Every structure is written in C-alpha cells, then in structure tokens.
Amino acid sequence: MDRRQFLKYGSFITVSVASGAGLTACGGSSSASADGSATDLPLASGAWKFPQSVASGDPRNDSIMLWTRAVPAAADGVAPAPTASDSAIRLVMTAADNSTALGSSTALSGATVVDIKLPLQSQFDNTVRHKVTGLNPNTVYFYQFVAGDTRSNVGRCKTAPAADADVSQLQFAYMTCQDWSVNHWGAMSSIVGENLDFIVHLGDYIYETVGEDFQLGAVETRHDALTLPDGAFKSGTSGAKYATTLADYRYLYKKYRTDTRLQALHERFAFIAIWDDHEFSDDAWQDAQTYDGTFSITDGSDLHQTGRRRNANQAWFEYMPADVNLDTATTSFQNIKIYRDFQFGKLMQLVMTDERLYRNDHVIPESAVNPATGLPLGRIGSRYLVPQDVYNTVEAQKMAGATTIGLASPLDTVSILGSTQRQWWMDKMKTATATWKLWGNEVSLLRMGLSGVDAIATLLALNAVPTIAASIGSTIAATGGNIPLAGAIVAAATAGATPALAQAGAVAAFTSYSTGGDAAAQGAAAVAAGLSAAQAGIAVATLKAIIDANRGIAGATPAQLAAAGAQTIAFGYIKPDIQAKKADSAFVAASGKKAQLAPFFARFLLNCDQWDGYNSERKALMAHLKTNSIGNVVAITGDIHAFFAGTVNDDFDATGGGTPVMVDLVSAGISSDSFFSYLRDAASALGDIATLVSYPLAIPVTGLGTLSISINLLDYTMGKAAPTVASLLEQVRVQVRGALGAKGLPEAQLDPTTSAVLAGLQANSDFNTSLLALAQQLSGLGNNPWIKHLNTDAQGFTLVTLTPGKLVAQFKQVNKLVGGNAPTSVVARVTTATVTAGAAAVAIS
Incomplete structure (x- = not known):
C-alpha cells in the first residue's frame, strides 16, 4: 500500500514489516500509524475485553491481515464502542509453536517477530486491521493482542507457499450462508477439527434481515433474537426489518462474531472472504435492493440505496480481515474492490470474484409489468421460474441496445461481473501458471432448467394411474377374470377407441398372443379389428406389462396387476399425448385444470439470480477457457443452500448441452434453510x-x-x-x-x-x-x-484436498437440531466429488 492510499484511511489501516528483532512500521516510524496518531494515543489500561476475539485473513507468501476489536470490560460487547475509549493496544506475533494455547488467553511464548503499538479508535467501532509483511512463506504464526491488563485469545495463521514452490497438497474448507436466526452452527464445530491451510468464505456471512419469513423456523437456543439498532420495516410498519445504517450492519457482524464456534474458526485459520448479497440486501445488484414492490422513482427499476450500500461496504471492510481498500472520500457506492487472487505455489491459483457490486439488473427486471395482472412481476418470472424463451428474447434485446447506446461490449448490459472485472478474470485465467485454477464464485454456474411440458405430462399421467387401475379392476369381471385382456380394453378406450372397438381390438390382440404371436402380430390383429395404430400399440403394451407383472411378482394380486397396466397406459399414452399436444391434449382438459396449468407449458430457468440469468456472459467466459485451452478450472460456489456438482459447458443451449469446459462444486449453507424448503x-x-x-x-x-x-x-x-x-x-x-x-x-x-x-x-x-x-x-x-x-x-460445508493429480471435495451434510441444540453428532453424510487433472468432469462417490 503506498503512503497516499494509506493516509486516505488515517490511522485505521496499519502496515508493518516483521523481523527477528522486532518490527519496522509503515513509513519508517516506531508506531504502526503513518500519520502519527497511534503515537499520540496512550496505551489502554485496566480491564478490557475482546468480545469478537481475533481473526486473520488473505494469506500471501509474505503477509497476512490481522484483526481484532477491543472495548472496556464494562462495555456492552455489541453496542457501539464508547467514544471515550480511543487508546492504543499491542500486537504480539511469533513463529514459535503455541498450539496448546489456542482457545485461551495464555500469554504467547517464544521469540517475537512483531511487538507493536496499534491505534484503537471509536470512529472505527474499536476494530483493528493490521497487515504484517515480511513474513516467511508456508509458515505457521501465532499472534495475540493486549489491551490494558487483558490478553486476547491466541490466534493462529499460515502464510501461503512461495509462488515457485512445489506443493504436494493443500487442504481447505469452504463455507457460506450462516444465518444466525435459523437452524444451528454445529458445522463450525466440525470444521474446527479439520487440518486446514485456510478457509474460503463465499458470502452471506451475515443476513441483513431480522424476522423475515425464512427466519422464523426452529433455531438453537444459544442464538437469541437479533435487535437492529435502527432498522427499517420491510413491509409497512410491522414485521420483518432490514439493516440500513452503519450501526445496523456493524451490530450484525458483532453479534454473529460473539458465537464462540465462529470465533474458534477465525482464531485457528486465515479466511479468504468475499461477499454475496445478504451482506447488503437479498438478491442485490449494485446499490439496488430487490424487495418486492419498491422501485426507484427516477428510472422505475429496483430501489437504489446508495447510502445503505456504502454502509454495508464499510461494515464488511471493518469486520472482515481482508487485504482490500475502502475509499470513504468518494461518494460512489463502488468505493471498495474485493475481487482479488491468491497464489499457492505451483499447485493453485485462487481467483475470488465480486458478483454483486458491478452486476446489471436481472435481465427481466422485477419492475417489468406482468401483462396478466398489470402489476410488476416481482421475483417470480424475473428472478425465479423464468420462461427461457422470454429470457432469451429480452437478453438479446438488451445486448443489441448496448451497441446502440455506445457501450464497448454487448455484454455490458447483461453482465454479472462488469467489464473491468470480466477482463481481469480472463487475464488471470490465461496467465495463471499453477496446475489448478480455482474460482471463488458466489452463485452457481450450472444450468438449472425445467421442462414444464414434460413435468405437467408426468404429473397428469401419475394422477391418472389410480383412476385407470380402478377402471381395469371394474372391467375384469366382464372378461371372465382375464386381467391382461381387461387392461388391453381399458388401454384402447383411453386412447380414444369406442367401447365396441376397444373390446374387439383387445380380444384380437390377446387371441394373437395366445396362439404365439409376437408384439407385431398382436398389433396387426388389433388394427385389423378396427383400432388405430396408436390404440393398438398401447393395448399390446398394456397386455404385455400385466403378463410380465404376473410372472415377476410372486402371488401378484389383481390390484397389483391392474396397477402395472395403469402405469403403462399413463406413461405409454397419456404422457406422450400431453407432451405432443400440450394444453390442447384432451387429458389436460379432462383434468379440469387447463387454465391453471396453461402458463407452465414452457421451458423454465429456475434461478436467474445466478449465472443462468447472465447466460451470454457465462458463454463468453467458457469460450475464453476453451479457446485458450485453459484446463483444470474448478469453481467453488455457495449461495443456493444446496450441494451440487457438475460440469459447466460452453453452451448449455447447444444440442446435447454443449461441451464441458470446467467444473462447479456448490456447497450448502452452514445453517440457512435449504433451497428445497424455499x-x-x-x-x-x-x-x-x-x-x-x-x-x-x-x-x-x-x-x-x-x-x-x-x-x-x-x-x-x-x-x-x-x-x-x-x-x-x-x-x-x-x-x-x-x-x-x-x-x-x-x-x-x-x-x-x-x-x-x-x-x-x-x-x-x-x-x-x-x-x-x-x-x-x-x-x-x-x-x-x-x-x-x-x-x-441440506446444511453443511465442503472440505477440499488438492494435489497435482486431483481435487477431492467432500460435501459434509450435517444433522438437524436436537430440541433446541446443535447435534452432538454433527456430520450426517459425506458425499465425495473428485475432479481428475486434465479432464472437465466430476465423479461422485
């Protein structure tokens, strides 16, 4: 950091150079502050406390960012820092092994590489962010802060290997979506026990809402109710609130960080963190919130809240030990850049992106008018369950419009990264020399589509099974107990044959079967008796299904045989008929739900807040990897509260779904309710x-x-x-x-x-x-x-073991609450995803 940039933040950010004999401060003075204010502050005296403990972040081969917050012992640990508390505290750091002191405030032992005075100021809520440089690569260090008579818990961190080092293995966990207000944080207890080099946090470290619908489920008793200092009602004058002021966002970080399990993670492992949406606002883009029904009076889009966005930025900056810069002098909400990359020897380059601060509005805005109601769409149809043909049309229109208004690239109106970051990502991927290129990616790259036509056809066919089975059952008596014949009659009738023709065709088919005729002969006999080819086909298929079931089910009952026939009729005739004719199928009309089902006869994208909503930019990134033969690219992803593993293809809309280019491994949330539950x-x-x-x-x-x-x-x-x-x-x-x-x-x-x-x-x-x-x-x-x-x-986390030959990711699903407590037996199930070097593919075991 140069001196001019350093001075922009006054005495908040401090930078020092470690040495065997002590420390040289940024700017060459004996304090850690470039403007001298730390020298002017007296050392804290008396009793203090560290209510959020300590943390480290952004490990590089020669530096680490250290963090703490200290307040007088009598102060409320989550209230704003007392204004009279400005003083200085000490930081001590050593390379000596102090593992036995982790989790305690035992004084560090061993020769120090850092022993320095740091400023503690209420204007920054008594948080301290101190970068230590001059460290050795691939080395474990221990550190501790001292305020007055009080020592913090001991912290541990590990620097990255040198860029040219041969690294045989890295092990890290990645985690996301830790809502204080629902379920439990037992997963953190499990992560603490792992042997890790670092932790990647993919965002939703806090949730900006309190009392939202999705936060009203069961929660562990050790997590009490949150109370925002200010807060704004999300709807009207009651119910859920959301953070809006700097005090609100600071409160959330402070409260979340009081959980000793989260503290233990920060004490033991350096974090590499980015944000997703809830560090500001649900499904946010730039400085716009997307809570339904509130739109900007200037442009009709989602409500822009520049001040709120800046407050969220600053709180994240103050409380996350990330080696990034915040510019408080500018009035822009884009006053912080958190996308950055890390080198871990020759084994891995880790590229972390910001997919909120620069993204365009959702391709179909929430404010777009629904022609059926005359009201704004809101989230359904814009972010979720979006008709793909509508999405494709609107995206193409926006891209064409980009050229018209003079933008450099058609992607600049439909981007999740923004033009500058997109080019940075491409350059980093192209110039990376490490074996593996990992991408810390907030929202999934996997296509998650749904054919509404096929789904409705399947559902209506399933719904028809009991009725058809009953019809076969009632026809058995008329056939003298011949169940296969009864099934064939009902099959032909379901396909539209008159009762007389259905009986004649079924009898002809059964007679052919009885005399040794094969399926073709049976069908021909049924057609000769008056059935159409389609009617004859389903009659013969049903005949065979019941005969096969009778042979395959020991002691088969008439009901079981009728069910086998009904399944064949439903899925052999009704489903294909609906797939071919859609809403015009007689079976849709017969369901009595044609009007209700009509909107769903389309192909849908389930979630356009993720990369499915920015499809052309995704294709451009995949084309860049494919054209430049950039292999061994794996995204580690969060956001969606589910475990997924799959390939990211160059064009999901191409025949066969395109060509795999990279792999996406998505981790479930630590505690947030699951995608399924939503x-x-x-x-x-x-x-x-x-x-x-x-x-x-x-x-x-x-x-x-x-x-x-x-x-x-x-x-x-x-x-x-x-x-x-x-x-x-x-x-x-x-x-x-x-x-x-x-x-x-x-x-x-x-x-x-x-x-x-x-x-x-x-x-x-x-x-x-x-x-x-x-x-x-x-x-x-x-x-x-x-x-x-x-x-x-599911809830849980992912553990990654990386070697030159393969990446092994263990998806660790956790058990649910036991009464009001996190389970003692935390991990319920482990599923392993393996990516072998040289192939854009993933194997599951």
Missing part, C-alpha cells in the same frame, strides 16, 4: 405443480405421535438419478432424524429410532410403490444431465 413453500399454492418439489408423508411412531415430513422430489425433477427403495430411504434419513429430534427424543436414541422408522417405511406401500414410482418418473424427465450430484435439502 421451493416447497413457494410451490405449495400451485396445486399439482407442488408435486414436482415435495411429497408429504405422515409416519406414525409409537409413543411420539406422527412425524410429518416432506420428501424431497425437487432433486429428481432437477436430474438426480432414479432411486431404488434403499436409496430413497437413505435420502430421508436426515429428515426423519431431525423430525424425531424436534419431538424431544434424546440424541442417544435418535439413530436407532431412525433406523426403526426407516425399516417401517420400507414396508409402506405409499413409500415403496407410489412415492418410488413418482420419484422414478420425475428422474426420467432428463433435466440438467450435466449435474452429477445434487442434494437440495
């Missing part, structure tokens, strides 16, 4: 469409009453492989355990009771037949084949 709640009012997301199941448990759980079908709709009964049981294990814990069952009894409940489910026909068939049909939709793993109903 979509389940949003879809609950959509009738049959809700079945694409969840399946309610009531499970009676002796002595505890009924467990009401929602089975996650969203995974299958989005592309998860078809389940077996065993895999479906394993999928619901965490949910069943959580439901039992919510009933008050002691943790020691949870696992055996969960296993007993699952054993009962295995024999439940609603589970092993109806639900299984539904999940299998949804999986068969074939949406998003590039996604190789997904778990949309």
Whole structure:
C-alpha cells in the first residue's frame, strides 16, 4: 500500500514489516500509524475485553491481515464502542509453536517477530486491521493482542507457499450462508477439527434481515433474537426489518462474531472472504435492493440505496480481515474492490470474484409489468421460474441496445461481473501458471432448467394411474377374470377407441398372443379389428406389462396387476399425448385444470439470480477457457443452500448441452434453510405443480405421535438419478432424524429410532410403490444431465484436498437440531466429488 492510499484511511489501516528483532512500521516510524496518531494515543489500561476475539485473513507468501476489536470490560460487547475509549493496544506475533494455547488467553511464548503499538479508535467501532509483511512463506504464526491488563485469545495463521514452490497438497474448507436466526452452527464445530491451510468464505456471512419469513423456523437456543439498532420495516410498519445504517450492519457482524464456534474458526485459520448479497440486501445488484414492490422513482427499476450500500461496504471492510481498500472520500457506492487472487505455489491459483457490486439488473427486471395482472412481476418470472424463451428474447434485446447506446461490449448490459472485472478474470485465467485454477464464485454456474411440458405430462399421467387401475379392476369381471385382456380394453378406450372397438381390438390382440404371436402380430390383429395404430400399440403394451407383472411378482394380486397396466397406459399414452399436444391434449382438459396449468407449458430457468440469468456472459467466459485451452478450472460456489456438482459447458443451449469446459462444486449453507424448503413453500399454492418439489408423508411412531415430513422430489425433477427403495430411504434419513429430534427424543436414541422408522417405511406401500414410482418418473424427465450430484435439502460445508493429480471435495451434510441444540453428532453424510487433472468432469462417490 503506498503512503497516499494509506493516509486516505488515517490511522485505521496499519502496515508493518516483521523481523527477528522486532518490527519496522509503515513509513519508517516506531508506531504502526503513518500519520502519527497511534503515537499520540496512550496505551489502554485496566480491564478490557475482546468480545469478537481475533481473526486473520488473505494469506500471501509474505503477509497476512490481522484483526481484532477491543472495548472496556464494562462495555456492552455489541453496542457501539464508547467514544471515550480511543487508546492504543499491542500486537504480539511469533513463529514459535503455541498450539496448546489456542482457545485461551495464555500469554504467547517464544521469540517475537512483531511487538507493536496499534491505534484503537471509536470512529472505527474499536476494530483493528493490521497487515504484517515480511513474513516467511508456508509458515505457521501465532499472534495475540493486549489491551490494558487483558490478553486476547491466541490466534493462529499460515502464510501461503512461495509462488515457485512445489506443493504436494493443500487442504481447505469452504463455507457460506450462516444465518444466525435459523437452524444451528454445529458445522463450525466440525470444521474446527479439520487440518486446514485456510478457509474460503463465499458470502452471506451475515443476513441483513431480522424476522423475515425464512427466519422464523426452529433455531438453537444459544442464538437469541437479533435487535437492529435502527432498522427499517420491510413491509409497512410491522414485521420483518432490514439493516440500513452503519450501526445496523456493524451490530450484525458483532453479534454473529460473539458465537464462540465462529470465533474458534477465525482464531485457528486465515479466511479468504468475499461477499454475496445478504451482506447488503437479498438478491442485490449494485446499490439496488430487490424487495418486492419498491422501485426507484427516477428510472422505475429496483430501489437504489446508495447510502445503505456504502454502509454495508464499510461494515464488511471493518469486520472482515481482508487485504482490500475502502475509499470513504468518494461518494460512489463502488468505493471498495474485493475481487482479488491468491497464489499457492505451483499447485493453485485462487481467483475470488465480486458478483454483486458491478452486476446489471436481472435481465427481466422485477419492475417489468406482468401483462396478466398489470402489476410488476416481482421475483417470480424475473428472478425465479423464468420462461427461457422470454429470457432469451429480452437478453438479446438488451445486448443489441448496448451497441446502440455506445457501450464497448454487448455484454455490458447483461453482465454479472462488469467489464473491468470480466477482463481481469480472463487475464488471470490465461496467465495463471499453477496446475489448478480455482474460482471463488458466489452463485452457481450450472444450468438449472425445467421442462414444464414434460413435468405437467408426468404429473397428469401419475394422477391418472389410480383412476385407470380402478377402471381395469371394474372391467375384469366382464372378461371372465382375464386381467391382461381387461387392461388391453381399458388401454384402447383411453386412447380414444369406442367401447365396441376397444373390446374387439383387445380380444384380437390377446387371441394373437395366445396362439404365439409376437408384439407385431398382436398389433396387426388389433388394427385389423378396427383400432388405430396408436390404440393398438398401447393395448399390446398394456397386455404385455400385466403378463410380465404376473410372472415377476410372486402371488401378484389383481390390484397389483391392474396397477402395472395403469402405469403403462399413463406413461405409454397419456404422457406422450400431453407432451405432443400440450394444453390442447384432451387429458389436460379432462383434468379440469387447463387454465391453471396453461402458463407452465414452457421451458423454465429456475434461478436467474445466478449465472443462468447472465447466460451470454457465462458463454463468453467458457469460450475464453476453451479457446485458450485453459484446463483444470474448478469453481467453488455457495449461495443456493444446496450441494451440487457438475460440469459447466460452453453452451448449455447447444444440442446435447454443449461441451464441458470446467467444473462447479456448490456447497450448502452452514445453517440457512435449504433451497428445497424455499421451493416447497413457494410451490405449495400451485396445486399439482407442488408435486414436482415435495411429497408429504405422515409416519406414525409409537409413543411420539406422527412425524410429518416432506420428501424431497425437487432433486429428481432437477436430474438426480432414479432411486431404488434403499436409496430413497437413505435420502430421508436426515429428515426423519431431525423430525424425531424436534419431538424431544434424546440424541442417544435418535439413530436407532431412525433406523426403526426407516425399516417401517420400507414396508409402506405409499413409500415403496407410489412415492418410488413418482420419484422414478420425475428422474426420467432428463433435466440438467450435466449435474452429477445434487442434494437440495441440506446444511453443511465442503472440505477440499488438492494435489497435482486431483481435487477431492467432500460435501459434509450435517444433522438437524436436537430440541433446541446443535447435534452432538454433527456430520450426517459425506458425499465425495473428485475432479481428475486434465479432464472437465466430476465423479461422485
């Protein structure tokens, strides 16, 4: 940092050079302040405290950023710092091993490389950000702050390897979405036990809202209710509030950092952090908030809140140990640059991007008028569940308009990175010399699409199965108990044959079968009896399905055989008919829900707040990687509260989905409610469409009453492989355990009771037949084949082990609350994603 830039921040940012004998301060003075104010401040005396403990960040091969906050012992730890508390504190740092002192305020032992006086000022809420340079590469250091008679807890950090070093392995965790107000932070206890070089935080370190709908679920008792010092009501004069002032944002960081589990992470590992949206405002872009129904009076877009954005920027800067600059002199909200990169020897280059501060508005703005209502769209249709053809049209129009208004690139109106950062990213990727290029990426690059036509066809076919089965059952008597013949008759009738022709064609097909005729002969006989080719085809298929079921199911009942025939008719005729004719299918009209279903006969993008909403820029980045033969690129991603793994292709809209170029590994949130839970709640009012997301199941448990759980079908709709009964049981294990814990069952009894409940489910026909068939049909939709793993109903974190030959990411899903506490047994399930050097592919185990 040059002296002119340093002076811009007065005595807040301090920089020093470590040495064996002590320390040389920035500017050559004996203090750490370039303008001398630290020298003028007296050393703090008496009793103090460090309510947010200590932290380190941005490890480079010769430097680290250190952080703390100190207040007088009698002060409220999350209130604004007392204005009379300006003073100085000491920082001590050593390379001697002080591992046994971690988690305590024991005085550091060993020779010091830093022992310096630092300014503590209320105008910065008594936070300290001090950069130590001159450190050795790939070295563990321990540090401690001293205020008056009080020592902080001991902190540990590790510098990066030298840029030209051969590195055999790196291990780090990445995490995201740690909402104070819902679920638990037990995952942090698990991360503390890992052997890590550093931690990557991908944003949503805080949540700006208090009392929002998604924050009203169960939460651990150690997290009390948040109370913003100021706050603005999100809707009207009551209900949820959101942070708006500097005091509000500071309060959230201070309160979050009082949790000793988060403190322990910061004490032990350097963080490399970026923000996502909630550090400012949900689904934000630039300085605009997107809360529904509030728009700018100047341009009709989402409400621009420059002052609020600047407050959020400053609070993040003050509380995050990141080696970045903040310019408080400018009036711009883009007064901070957090995108940056890190080199870890020859093994890894880590590129961290900012995907909020420079992005354009969503391609279809929330303020766009819905022609059906005359009102602004809001989030549905703009950010979520966006018709893809509408999106493509609007994006093309905006790109064409960029040229008209004189912008340098058509992408400048539809960008998530902004032109300067986009070019920086391309340059960094092209010039990177490390084996692996990792991208700290806030929002997923994976296409997450949905064919509404296929989904509706599947749902209506499923809904028809019970009615068709009943019809077969009632026809059996008329055929003298011949169930295959009864099924063939109902099949032909369902396909539109008159009762007489249906019977004649079915009898002809069955007669051909009885005399040894194959399927072609049976079909020809049915056509000769008056059926159309389509009617004959479904009649023959149903005949075969029932005969095969009778052979394959020991002691098959008439009901089971009728169900087998009904499945064939529903998915062999009804589904294809709806897929071909869409809303004009007679089966859509017969459902009585044509008007309700009509808007869903389209292809949708599920989430246009992520890279699916900035498709052309994504294609440009992938083309850059492909054209320049830049391999071993892996994005580590957060935001969406789910685990995903898959390939990022050069053009998802091309035939076959395009060519894989890189891999995206998405981690679930630490505590935030899952992507599945959000979509389940949003879809609950959509009738049959809700079945694409969840399946309610009531499970009676002796002595505890009924467990009401929602089975996650969203995974299958989005592309998860078809389940077996065993895999479906394993999928619901965490949910069943959580439901039992919510009933008050002691943790020691949870696992055996969960296993007993699952054993009962295995024999439940609603589970092993109806639900299984539904999940299998949804999986068969074939949406998003590039996604190789997904778990949309989870909390947790990801552990990465990186070697020259491969990247191994362990998705660690955590168990749910037990009563009001985080579970003692934290990790519920580990899924491993492996990327082998030289291939843009991911294997799951």
